[in-house]
Amino acid sequence: MIPILFIVSILIFFFTHLIPGDPARLVAGKDATLEEVNIIRAELGLDQPIWDQYITYMSNLFQGDLGTSLKTGLPVSEMFADRFMPSIYLTFMSMGWALVLGLLIGTLSAVFKNKWPDYFGMVTAVSGISMPGFWLGLILIQIFSVQLGWFPTGGAESWKSYILPSITLGAGIMSMLARFTRSSLLETLRADFIRTGRAKGLKESVVIPKHALRNSLIPVVTIAGLQFGFLLGGSVVVETVFSFPGMGRLLIDSIAFRDYPVIQAELLLFSIEFILVNLIVDIMYSMLNPKIRYVT
Amino acid sequence: MEIIKEVNAYTPVIPKKKYSPVKEFFKNWKKQKLAFGASIFILLLIIVAIIGPYIAPYDPYEPDYNTTLQGPSNEHWAGTDEYGRDIFSRLLVGARISLGVSFLAVFLGAAGGIILGLMSGYFGGWLDRLIMRGSDVMFAFPDLLLAIAIVAILGPGLTNVVIAVSIFSIPSFARLVRGSTLEGKETVFVEAAKSMGASHRRIMFKHIFPETLGSLIVFITMRIGTAILAASSLSFLGLGASPETPDWGAMLSLGRDYLGTASHVVMMPGLAIFLTVLAFNLVGDGLRDVLDPKTKNE
Amino acid sequence: MPETLLKISGLKKSFTLPGGMFSKKRSLKAVHDVSFGIEQGTTYSLVGESGCGKSTTGRLISRLLTPSHGEIWIDGEEISQKKESQLKLVRKKVQMIFQDPYASLNPRMKVREIIAEPLVIHTKRSKAERNHLVSEMLEVVGLTEHHADRYAHEFSGGQRQRIGIARALIMKPKLIIADEPVSALDVSIQSQILNLLKDLQTEFNLTYLFISHDLSVVEHISDNIGVMYLGTIVESGPKDVIFSNPQHPYTKALLSSVPVPDPRLRRERIVLQGDLPSPVNPPSGCRFHTRCPACMDICRTVEPEVKKGLADDHFVACHLMD
């Protein structure tokens, strides 16, 4: 993991500096003179050769120092502090309902294959991934905040503020999980051991959850994990629509401002999160799949 | 060789109806009612994309400041936008752009992914590891962020949207193709071809690649939907088509300010995108049922 | 004296198994010191239980795999370490027939293309010539010209196996490696194919390396037999010797395990205890000692040498022979 992160950090550093645009100019503002811009550039250390900048960056990184935002002058870690938890909550909430509903719809669809619950479930699911996120978000705001006044339009203050963004964010994932669950379950239901279960005299209400579902979850977990990893990175679009103080919007703002330390730190954080999530998925995978657990 | 002749005579007569994979496909396809409907919708859409500019009732670029933001009516089926342009005409003309961008992006991404995936899966070893680690790194970043970064580097514009969307499509295609290639590599008929002395190229393209086609077609179909959404998200963030272009995503994005006052400006392009993506996904689902050998014998 | 077409000696092959998340890579000795020879126009069979290395041996000889050790002589040429580019001639001489008639034919190709594929690879014949040869070959294996423009999955298992045989024959090969060509077929079809193989052998003076786990099939088709256990040949020799006077306890047990289709012949069998050990961790000494009914102390520690048995070409690897 450490070597991967090392390579990733190098990639991130050079990728970030590859984006055209001069942060000093952006910090200084439109009306700044060249002299002012140069002072700021020196202040930000951007006048150093790129290799020196890289060495400074890495040595700071090894000391746990993520650097200071060029734009706000605040330590990057502090800028993350307030945004990280809301992003995490939103991620968990979106994932949570997407999982519950996705599994439910997927299971019902598979069990009632080619009957109306299947059609209904699958049309719902396909609709979910076919909707542009921001469109759905705007419409939800219009209906539930403006017309009905049930939920706030944005922010991250109370649990209520999380409802609409998490619906918007979770819709696509829910759909994906529903479809994966369905096809995976259908495949499992064809397996021989299902017939064995029935031959023992077990009821369908035992066979499906106890024997079929657990086997079907194995591929679903992988998909869910992957999506979870993406969600942790924050969703730019949903955060924009709902003025949600999350990591995604920070990244976009930082890219717009060429705020190198923030971009780098955030990309690095994503990579770590992604690697961690993958590790957790591997572990869950092996918990669900004894074959992997017992490789000796 | 008497015995052989004898055996020969006993071989039962083969049924007269000749098997044709294409006919077989259409026979099954018609049974997928939802997907069949969706595929007709897409066909119409493609026709619209081709002839859209000729059938549009109004000039999609011509402003008319006397009729701004009018709701749907007999004259303007989908209403007008803030410049008084006919939204229906813009949608018709925009079909070409939205479909074009996503088709092109997906096909470029698929082409790249197929080559990388085939090589990675077939040759394995360090090449495989290199390609897969590369795609891991790309996977670690959410698609959209990657696209934003690419557009930030290259600048906004449709060409760059195509490039961005195709680049972030590559790893998924590479993985998919690699997966099928690994499977295909293990098939006995590939082993047979090897034992006959077939070249790597022949094995890859004659024997393995056709095996991946089924899942590839399904994935391409679905991915076109994703690409339409991604392109419109980029437009939403102001990184897409130049604003006068009747690109659906751009229309939606610029129209969003009017959601409260003239909602049709948002709803119409939104619906167009939604229905199109929905259709592609339904077709993809249907194709999977028809093409995937696992679900075939249901 | 007939000419020796194939000679292998000291053949070894191990695979590296990928390690799990928490485990190291391990090596699996699939084939461990195998030697035998086949004379022109005869059939040599490898029998043994699943996983004992029969197919791996076949794949080594056809050079789908590269041996870790040992020599392979085909038609006077040593090929064990040749590169793919140098193997083209050998690939013409050696053809294979596979077990699964459903998997070994590309489902997306027409029968004509399938059978003609070796011609496309190895020759520059025109399409018309190829078609002509394909029709000829179809006749030989008991199919007709009409079958050529169909896809493989339109045929039954037996017919598919005929197509596979046609493909193997079209280059007029010297050696045919048949890896369980009839195990997937029903008995009535199996007998058709066995008959066909025998006829073709006489007709074209073919040499077979026949791989099977079915002793009765092996007895029917072979001239010489090698019995494999966990990667090694424990006993080999002419079929008469092996079947009427087996020396190795494993051969004896194997023979007695085969159910005989005659209810009057129900008999006491030698039922081997336990399962086949894993080739990752083969037992020390004689590999069979864990299941051997006549196991002695020496068997646990010392690997038995291959000794001459009852005839000149009969060999046994067992301490009981001392």
Add this chain to the structure above:
Amino acid sequence: MEKLLQVNQLETQFTKDKQKLKILRGVSFHINKGEVLGLVGESGCGKSLTSLSIMKLFKGTSGEISGGSISFKGEDLTHKTEREMRKIRGKQMAMIFQEPMTSLNPVMKIGEQLLEPIRLHLALNEKQAKEHVIFILKKVGIPRAEEIVYEFPHQLSGGMRQRIMIAMAMSCNPQLLIADEPTTALDVTIQAQILELMKQLQREEGMSVLLITHDLGVVAEMCDRVAVMYAGRVVEEANVFDLFESPQHPYTKGLIGSVPKIGQRKDKLTSIKGNVPDPGNMPKGCKFAPRCNEAMAICLEEEPHATDLGNGRMCSCWMIEEGRKNVYA
């Protein structure tokens, strides 16, 4: 002798694309108490389907029984509801399948899987049930039974898994055991172990067994009586000795002749020409006629009826039927 199971003119069909495809076209045979009946025939002739029909395990397929009767201990199963069938499955009849690899749930511990039918059908408490599991495992010759219950199927070899399947089937003392090709996937040496075990258990428990196989050797070793199936019908039924000594149906004859026998030294095997007919495309008349060397005109027109040859022998062939007529005429 008392009949445990009597299958009479059983018809089973599948529906595909709204078309009904009849696979079992009137299967009849019976099994006596304490007897092993072998059901042989080539692939696709409907052996497995017969066994699934008896258990009525059609869930997830379009299969249904469309005719005939299955009388088990005097009761007709064809009219039983799913709920009633569940009481019978696993308790009165149990099944072993061909693939020991895939017939066990890969993510459940062996013990759990064994516990299921016991808890369901036997009035035992948790502790007793667990003891019963160990007892059964020991009975099928599993070493380290106490440890094995905590292991997963993939940790066991094929032979062990098949023993587990047998244990599971035996756990509620069924009167009828249906074994569908229980040893086909196993190596000969392991097959010998399993066959030995089944023979021993059958004798000890006095169970009836329906043994499905396509291996005539296994039939000869194991069975008391044999039913030979071809294209969805039983074409010949006989005592195992009679069958091998004097097969009556040309198909049975061909089958026996096709098998190479050790020590027999035939240069050429007798073989049955042609292929098994496709269920969607059955010939008229006797389904075997196109492959039969002795086919007569009538064979191509009409299906023969089952003729009772006495001594529990049964055969459906025009030669026999016509021959009889001639005798009586």
Add this chain to the structure above:
Amino acid sequence: GCSSKESGTDEKESSGSSSSPKEEELVIAVNENFISMDPHNTGDTNSNSVQTAMLEGLLGSDEEGQIIPQLAEEYSVSDNALEYSFKLRQGVTFHDGEPFNAEAVKTSFERIMKDESLRLNSRGFNLITSIDVIDDYQIKVTLKEPYAGMLTRFVSAKILSPKLINDSSNDIGKTPVGTGPFKFVEWVQGDHLTVERFDDYWNKADRVKKITYKPVPENGSRVAMLKTGEAHVIYPAPVQNLKELESNSDVEIHKIPSTIARYVSINTMKEPYDDVRIRQAINYAVNKEAFISVVNSGYGLPLDSIIPSKTQFYSKQETYDHNIEKAKELMKEAGFEDGFNAEIWGNTNSDTLKGMQFIQQQLKEIGITVEIKSMEEGTLSDEIYGAQTPEEAKVQMWYVSWSAYPSDTTNATKPLFSSSSFPPDGANTAYYKNDDVDKWITEVNQTADPDKQAEIYSNIQSAIYKDAPWIFLGVDEILAGSRSNVEGVFISPTGGINVTDANLK
């Protein structure tokens, strides 16, 4: 597990409905994130707005943007425009209890003088030669050369508690301590910033207990918040929604003429724009009223000089009224009867995109085919400031806006029209060079006499307007919305939100 720890208390405070008897908390939604709370290093309007609630300078500005005394009771400027004397207000304390006096002022000013990286340093404070504390409440600042914008800088240079500056200068950007009517409570990055009434404020009055500022970039969301009562004040209110909001009785709309000039700079050194007739033709071709009504939904004023009317020393010019005939004639005279191909640059904001589309449509009328190149802000600034000399410049037209303090006419002219301000030295992207104008700009900055300044600025304005280095589009009207129970909040022409007297009915 989704609700955060604070949710218990927050729920009560953020309740959307207006049922509570007397609301204690004023919520203000703005369009962008706050960048920094360090008043000496702030360039953006929104950060400034928040700071004014907490911090005060020696001088302040009124609703019109004109300079008034704040922490100084009186001030005077010497005739040579080099000495600034202040008499400070007495009895003022900082939020941390420190007394406000001349030493405190000196500490703040010295911080700016010494630290080159602070924005204010390079804007005036680096010209300071000495700061003399005359007594506790009198202070004099001396410059080394005249600088006309200096008074405005004294507005910006908020006085921070000396304790804060001396203790840990690191925290200034996060937790400012000043003398303002509200004191800092918390700043949750990206979500909100809260201030609380400072009860010891020198200017006692009834004000709301708490103010929360929230960045809400999405227009629709801000409007929705105002409608639902989640926000009491939104700035800016999107023009598209004004009609809708005006019809809402709970909501009031405020229109304030701003000092934001919206224009398209035309590169006067590039063919064919180097011909003044072309530039004038372009100006005649663009219908300014239509621009205001289409792009700004009817809100805004014509830009009838090079500076907005709210800016000091503004003088109205004769505008280029929409006249296609005249435009075509001019084009013909210049030899471009058939038009030409042009390129317009702008950022990716939806308003900019709309504006550029409008220009594109208008110029089509006189045969100019405009290609829109919208660029992401950072790339755009690279493209513009990357050119080291006028010859290297690729920019043809740039759709942009400019805003300066009403009192700071220097900043509204010099960086835009002086030949010393060509990129990368300034924002003269029209590459406008007029020797007279250059001379006047130098002159006007060396006098402190308002009459003289007015005269020179009048010359500057008429000269430049005739040369048409821009398409003079309009002056934005600042639009803000508030709930009808809000009192005492006003928006300054620069977009600052003044909450000194804020209260809720």
